[in-house]
Amino acid sequence: MKSEIISPMPGIVVDVLVNKGDSVLAGQDAVIIESMKMENPLRAPADGTVADVLVAKNDNVAMNQVLVIIN
Structure with missing residues (x-):
């Protein structure tokens, strides 16, 4: 199952x-983004392999942008 x-x-x-x-x-x-001068770690939602x-x-990333796909 694919996770993002x-x-x-x-x-x-x-x-x-x-x-x-x-x-x-x-x-x-998995990814760290800076927003409003704060660093925010974004974590894998499930076990898997990075696709x-x-x-x-x-x-630069937008709100709701897919950053990583995990299978």
Whole structure:
């Protein structure tokens, strides 16, 4: 089953902590975005394997933008 990590707010990607092919656990930090001068870790919603990383460090992201896809 496919899961997605979605940005809950607009911001800038500070760091991407996972790569395509990585195994992740539910709750594991995957992407850190900065919004309103605060860093916010975004976590994997489920266990799985990273199918795709759609952002890179310093990218601007919009609210509800898909950042990472997990299978």
